[in-house]
Amino acid sequence: MQYGFSFDLSRCSGCMACVVACMDENDIPGDRSSFRQVIKLEQGAYPLAKLAFVTLACFQCSDAPCANVCPKGAISREEESSIVRVDEALCIGCRACAMVCPYGAPRFFPGEKMKKCDFCHDRVAQGMEPACVRTCTTRALGFGTLEELSRKQGEKASIRIFKGLESTGP
Amino acid sequence: MAGNQALRTDKSPRSKLPIEGSGIEIRHTICAICNPFSHCVIDAYVKDGIVIKVEGNKSHPHNGGTLCSKGAASREYLYNKDRIRTPLRRKGERGSDEFEPISWEEALDVIGDRLNSIRADSGPEAVAFYVGYTKWMRPFVKRLAHSFGTPNYCTESSTCYTATKVAAQLNFGYFGPPDIKNAGCLLVWSSNPFYSNPSTVRKLLDARERGLKIIEVGPLVTPLSAHADVHLRLRPGSSGALAHGIANIIIEEGLFDREFVENWTLGFEEYRSYVRQFSPEKTEKITGVPADSIRRAARLYANTKPAALMVSASPTVHHTNGLQNHRALTALVGLTGNFDRKGGNYVVPPGWLYVPNGLVPRQTQYEQSRAWSDMAPRMAGERFPVWSRFVDEAQAMHLPFQIRSQEPYPIKAVIGFGMNYRMWPGSDFMYQSLKQLDFFVNIDLFRTDTCKLADIVLPACTSFERSELKFYQEGSVIWTTPVIEPLWESRPDTDVIFELAKRIAADDELMQKGYEANVDWILEPTGLTVEEMRKHPAGYNVDGIKMPPYEKYKKSGFPTPSGKMELASTILRDAGLDALPTYKEPMLSPVSNQALAADFPLILTTGSRLPMYIHSRTFRLPMTRGLHPDPTLDINPKDAQERGISTGDRVSLATPRTSIKVKANVTEVVPPGVINIFHGYDNPEVNTLFEPDYLDPISGFPGFKSLICQVEKVD
Numbered sequence: 001m002q003y004g005f006s007f008d009l010s011r012c013s014g015c016m017a018c019v020v021a022c023m024d025e026n027d028i029p030g031d032r033s034s035f036r037q038v039i040k041l042e043q044g045a046y047p048l049a050k051l052a053f054v055t056l057a058c059f060q061c062s063d064a065p066c067a068n069v070c071p072k073g074a075i076s077r078e079e080e081s082s083i084v085r086v087d088e089a090l091c092i093g094c095r096a097c098a099m100v101c102p103y104g105a106p107r108f109f110p111g112e113k114m115k116k117c118d119f120c121h122d123r124v125a126q127g128m129e130p131a132c133v134r135t136c137t138t139r140a141l142g143f144g145t146l147e148e149l150s151r152k153q154g155e156k157a158s159i160r161i162f163k164g165l166e167s168t169g170p
Numbered sequence: 171m172a173g174n175q176a177l178r179t180d181k182s183p184r185s186k187l188p189i190e191g192s193g194i195e196i197r198h199t200i201c202a203i204c205n206p207f208s209h210c211v212i213d214a215y216v217k218d219g220i221v222i223k224v225e226g227n228k229s230h231p232h233n234g235g236t237l238c239s240k241g242a243a244s245r246e247y248l249y250n251k252d253r254i255r256t257p258l259r260r261k262g263e264r265g266s267d268e269f270e271p272i273s274w275e276e277a278l279d280v281i282g283d284r285l286n287s288i289r290a291d292s293g294p295e296a297v298a299f300y301v302g303y304t305k306w307m308r309p310f311v312k313r314l315a316h317s318f319g320t321p322n323y324c325t326e327s328s329t330c331y332t333a334t335k336v337a338a339q340l341n342f343g344y345f346g347p348p349d350i351k352n353a354g355c356l357l358v359w360s361s362n363p364f365y366s367n368p369s370t371v372r373k374l375l376d377a378r379e380r381g382l383k384i385i386e387v388g389p390l391v392t393p394l395s396a397h398a399d400v401h402l403r404l405r406p407g408s409s410g411a412l413a414h415g416i417a418n419i420i421i422e423e424g425l426f427d428r429e430f431v432e433n434w435t436l437g438f439e440e441y442r443s444y445v446r447q448f449s450p451e452k453t454e455k456i457t458g459v460p461a462d463s464i465r466r467a468a469r470l471y472a473n474t475k476p477a478a479l480m481v482s483a484s485p486t487v488h489h490t491n492g493l494q495n496h497r498a499l500t501a502l503v504g505l506t507g508n509f510d511r512k513g514g515n516y517v518v519p520p521g522w523l524y525v526p527n528g529l530v531p532r533q534t535q536y537e538q539s540r541a542w543s544d545m546a547p548r549m550a551g552e553r554f555p556v557w558s559r560f561v562d563e564a565q566a567m568h569l570p571f572q573i574r575s576q577e578p579y580p581i582k583a584v585i586g587f588g589m590n591y592r593m594w595p596g597s598d599f600m601y602q603s604l605k606q607l608d609f610f611v612n613i614d615l616f617r618t619d620t621c622k623l624a625d626i627v628l629p630a631c632t633s634f635e636r637s638e639l640k641f642y643q644e645g646s647v648i649w650t651t652p653v654i655e656p657l658w659e660s661r662p663d664t665d666v667i668f669e670l671a672k673r674i675a676a677d678d679e680l681m682q683k684g685y686e687a688n689v690d691w692i693l694e695p696t697g698l699t700v701e702e703m704r705k706h707p708a709g710y711n712v713d714g715i716k717m718p719p720y721e722k723y724k725k726s727g728f729p730t731p732s733g734k735m736e737l738a739s740t741i742l743r744d745a746g747l748d749a750l751p752t753y754k755e756p757m758l759s760p761v762s763n764q765a766l767a768a769d770f771p772l773i774l775t776t777g778s779r780l781p782m783y784i785h786s787r788t789f790r791l792p793m794t795r796g797l798h799p800d801p802t803l804d805i806n807p808k809d810a811q812e813r814g815i816s817t818g819d820r821v822s823l824a825t826p827r828t829s830i831k832v833k834a835n836v837t838e839v840v841p842p843g844v845i846n847i848f849h850g851y852d853n854p855e856v857n858t859l860f861e862p863d864y865l866d867p868i869s870g871f872p873g874f875k876s877l878i879c880q881v882e883k884v885d
Contacts, residue, residue: 011375013364013393015781020242020793024223025186030246030792042391042838046806047403047460049838050396122187134225137236137368138375 002082003119005133006149007055010158011140014040014053018132018141022057025120025131032109035117036132055141057117057132058105059164060084066097066106074114082146083121088113103164119143186215186223193217197653198227198708200640201241202304202633204784205483206524208369209633209640210241211709214653221245221634221654227708231644238368239782239794246791247632248657252616254629255658264605267622274659277626278666281585282673284609285318288582289674294319295546298581300566301325302588303785305523306638307663310688311587312537312563314667317675321545321564322581328566329593331524333487333869336560337496340739341751342509343729344517345500347526347643348478350374352513355383355474357467359499360409361482364393365779383474385467387412388485390778390846391839400467403841406775407876408457409486410495410753413502414445415453416468420505421445425472427507434723435504436730437738437749444750456753456761458841472506476513479503488777488875490757493868497739497751504735510721518718522692525641528715529696536692538562539678546579554870556745565870570594570603570862583609587663588630590786590850591620595872596827596862597855613666616790619852629660636662639689640709648709649689649700747868756876757864758826763878766826770878772809774825776856777849777874786850801854802835804846805881810836815883823847825879827861830854834881845879 019034028034036057043050060077064084067075074090075097077083091113098106098114105116120130124143128134133143142152146161153159188194194217200209210233215223224244228235237244257277262268272280288296299315301308303326315323338345350356350373364371378384378397386398387409395401404412420426421442431438450461457464471477479502486496508514518526522533542548550568551558557565573581584604589612594600604610604623612624621627635656640648656662664685671681680691686700693699698712719725727733731740743749755762760771782794789795803823805815815821817836822829823845832847832854840846849856857874864873 010396013368013371013781015364015368016239016794016797017237017242017368019797020239020782021225021237023793024242024245030794030796032796045838046808046841047401049391051391051393051839052396053393126187126189131225134228134235135237135242137238137371138364139372 001080002146003124003143004060004082004146004149005057005162006142006144006152006159007162008140008142008156008159009052009054011138012038012053012055013138013140014038014051015137017135017137018055021131021135022117026115033107035105035107035115037104055132056103058084059103059162060119061164062166065100065102065165069096069100071096081119081121083119085118085121086114086116185217188215194222197651199634199650199653200638200648201237201244202306202638203240203244203247203787204238205366206305207643208367210237210369211648212237212241212244214634216653219654221248230709231646231711232642233369234372236369236372239797240784240788243788243791243793244634246793247788248634250616250790252790253657253660254614254617254621254627255660256629257659258627260625264623269627274661277628278669278673281611281626282670285583285585285674288609289319292580292582293546295322296320296580296582298322298324298549298564298569298584300569300584300586300589302586302590302593303787304588306633307587307667308523309533309537309692310664310667310685313539313678313681314671314675316538316540316545317671317678317681319540319545321542321548324549324564324566324569326566326593327561327563329484329488329871329874331483332557332561333493333866333871334481334483334496336557336869337487337493338500339560340556340736340741341497341500342504342735346510346515346517348480349476349513349516350377350382350478350480353377353382353476353478354513355385355471355477356480357385357471357477357502358387358394358398358480360388360485361480362388362390362392362394362779363480365781366482368781383470385471389775389841389844399470400463402457402459402463402467404457404459406773406844407489407491407756407759407873409489410491410498410751411448411453411456412459412464413495413498413751414448414753415450415457415464416471417498417502417505418445418448418453419450419465419468420472420502423469425469426505430504430507430509434728434734436732436734436736436740441501441737441750444752448753471502476511477506477508478514479508484871485778485875487866487869487871488873490864490866490873491754492866492871492873494748494751494754498753501737501751504737509735510723512720516720517722522639522641525643527641527643527645528717529641529647529698529712531692531696532694533692534562536688549581550870554868556741556747557869559741567594567865567870567872570600573603573606581607583607584611586610586612586620586624588614589620590618591623592786592850592852592855592857594862595857595860595864595874597857599862613663618786628666629658630663630666631656631660635660636664639693639703642709644711645715646709646711647698647703648706649703651704651707756873758878759876760878767878770824770826770880772843772845772879772881774823774845774847774859774877774879775875776847778846780848783848783850786852789851800833801848801851801856802833803881804835804837804840806840806842806844807836807838808842809881810834813881813883815881820884822882822884823859823879824882825859825877828858830856830859831884845881849874
């Protein structure tokens with residue numbers, strides 16, 4: 001079952017709930033960075049200025065640069081779920097993954113191994129949605145199988161499926 | 171420090187699945203951090219007596235599983251290191267923060283003895299009771315105050331919501347929220363529901379996607395702006411002029427509801443000839459909104475049936491001309507025939523704690539245990555007679571003045587529930603006033619700077635640690651059960667209230683019966699009981715709530731002196747004030763005081779919401795504070811460029827009263843000429859920029875949202 005996040009650009013209000021819900025779920029202290037971030041975009045100038053927001057976490061790339069660069073092979077993509085996961089027993093904290101990730105997803109808390117969004121895979125395994133999706137006040141964030149998300153996207157033009165780098169190979 | 175350990179000991183999220191054998195139990199409560207319309211139902215994951223995770227309750231119709239950034243940070247609120255742990259008695263000078271722990275019994279006895287002796291020496295009116303945020307204990311405090319004998323019960327609502335209520339009541343006698351579900355057009359006047367009421371916005375967006383037209387009025391760009399068909403970015407403080415400009419177009423183009431106006435309004439001709447001077451071009455000159463945009467908005471609002479008006483609790487009335495401005499804009503609801511109609515503004519009688527849902531308990535009857543005529547005159551009753559006529563409280567903005575003047579009688583003691591002196595304009599003036607009291611008690615969650623001024627400080631607990639009653643607009647109710655026992659020696663505010671009732675209001679027989687018996691008494695007309703509600707820990711929908719009909723005025727008239735909607739107010743005329751909702755400039759604006767404005771050419775507006783904060787309530791939570799660590803001032807790129815200011819620069823923000831230093835944020839969120847800053851930080855104190863008497867003369871509300879200012883770069 002290939003999972004993904006969807007994001008409805010027209011609905012996000014930049015309320016930051018997803019950022020904090022992720023911290024609460026993963027016990028990330030307030031002085032560190034959540035696995036999820038929200039970026040505010042200002043468009044236009046007075047009187048026609050508008051705001052837009054984008055929420056970002058690990059894109060679980062199919063051709064993940066972090067996995068490709070990891071010297072210890074600690075990062076791999078689970079074929080079945082499409083989740084890119086870190087084996088903490090193998091990670092040496094060298095931060096090579098952070099250098100190559102185009103989305104700034106890997107987190108290194110001092111003295112610790114790499115951590116990042118893993119789709120709340122344990123919740124998903126129990127039929128629950130990721131913490132950020134559950135809390136989203138505007139229902140901008142969605143989660144599901146790629147098949148479900150494609151169907152939703154077909155119904156509404158402002159919906160995007162978050163897909164990271166994809167392999168061009170077979 | 172049970173709490174901080176709870177956040178750090180168990181790093182593995184794998185332990186947060188509420189599955190068999192995990193030892194995790196999901197218990198239900200509500201988040202009570204923000205305003206009563208948006209208290210979300212929470213699923214608290216409890217393991218070994220500790221809350222290890224929170225999320226929104228999915229089956230509840232109000233929040234449907236969601237929580238905003240504030241509610242999602244609830245564990246840091248609950249287990250915060252600044253929580254007060256025991257009752258405290260002051261040892262050092264006021265404000266020195268030197269306290270010693272004392273027992274509850276001793277603390278309550280000291281308070282009881284002092285209050286009884288002040289009542290004997292100076293009369294009960296020398297004691298003022300005050301409630302800040304949150305509001306859940308208000309009816310019980312008000313009854314305690316009146317049973318004690320003082321008319322001086324006051325609240326944070328002296329700067330929030332009540333002025334809008336008075337304005338609408340002067341016009342209509344009652345008012346109602348927008349019926350968004352059935353509306354074709356929504357006029358949103360200076361409200362940002364995305365950050366003020368985040369539990370409601372998913373439904374607003376659904377309505378928009380179904381074709382709801384949206385008109386936004388407000389100087390700032392908000393998340394709503396991208397959804398608005400028209401956005402009128404007016405100069406702060408000019409709402410009244412803009413409303414008159416819209417009214418003039420609606421009348422002159424014949425778009426008003428003739429049947430309603432002819433049969434159900436008082437003073438239409440007078441109003442019509444007054445608003446005639448607000449031509450689109452003149453209105454543009456006053457408000458800064460292009461005349462064509464005003465025409466477009468007026469036609470869209472008047473021609474789309476039905477249309478609803480959404481206002482907020484304070485942006486339109488935080489001006490020295492705010493009450494009349496708010497009358498002017500709510501007048502549009504009557505003019506277009508959208509009052510008390512489906513899809514317009516639908517009137518539902520008051521419910522419990524500001525949330526109407528069709529159930530009508532005996533809240534007002536409960537609160538007013540003694541008639542006004544059996545008590546001394548209320549504080550500020552003469553200064554703000556019209557506000558005092560409609561709001562059964564004392565106007566708290568007058569508190570520092572009466573503490574100082576001791577006229578017409580002294581205020582010797584204040585019992586505060588969550589009091590924050592920084593809420594007052596000229597907050598340093600309020601701080602010094604509190605120092606002059608003979609006796610000051612503050613009951614709070616956190617050891618705030620206001621607590622440091624108190625003689626006795628009592629530790630309250632959060633919504634996770636108590637039982638409370640909550641109504642939801644969706645027709646449901648909840649009586650919460652504590653998800654954990656109160657931490658340390660903290661107790662629910664109601665414990666304090668009913669313990670004090672034994673000591674200072676022994677004649678009040680009902681209060682001697684305790685909290686739950688009092689809730690049952692209040693709920694009696696609804697048929698609800700604590701016992702029944704307790705069976706539904708996540709709340710439940712009450713069957714068979716009878717909603718009132720539309721257009722109630724057709725049967726019984728309007729509850730105004732004339733029985734009609736009053737475009738010219740009988741009450742204001744009798745009080746010697748302008749009967750029409752006349753537009754006046756803010757007391758200090760670039761127009762009203764041009765000489766002073768030469769040195770202060772910009773307009774300061776304060777207090778619009780950031781998504782992670784509400785007032786001062788979540789500053790001390792690391793998760794939310796980390797999202798916006800430093801106070802910042804929003805300045806338009808044009809004004810910033812003229813002053814050589816870039817984002818991150820330290821700047822001075824000056825008003826005629828004083829100046830503060832803060833970091834600049836250069837942004838298109840504010841229009842040119844306007845400076846926006848969030849309030850409530852301890853440093854700098856934004857409210858020191860305002861004079862303590864920079865108040866609307868009718869409502870007593872501070873002019874927090876329009877004052878002249880200047881910004882300069884500091885090195």
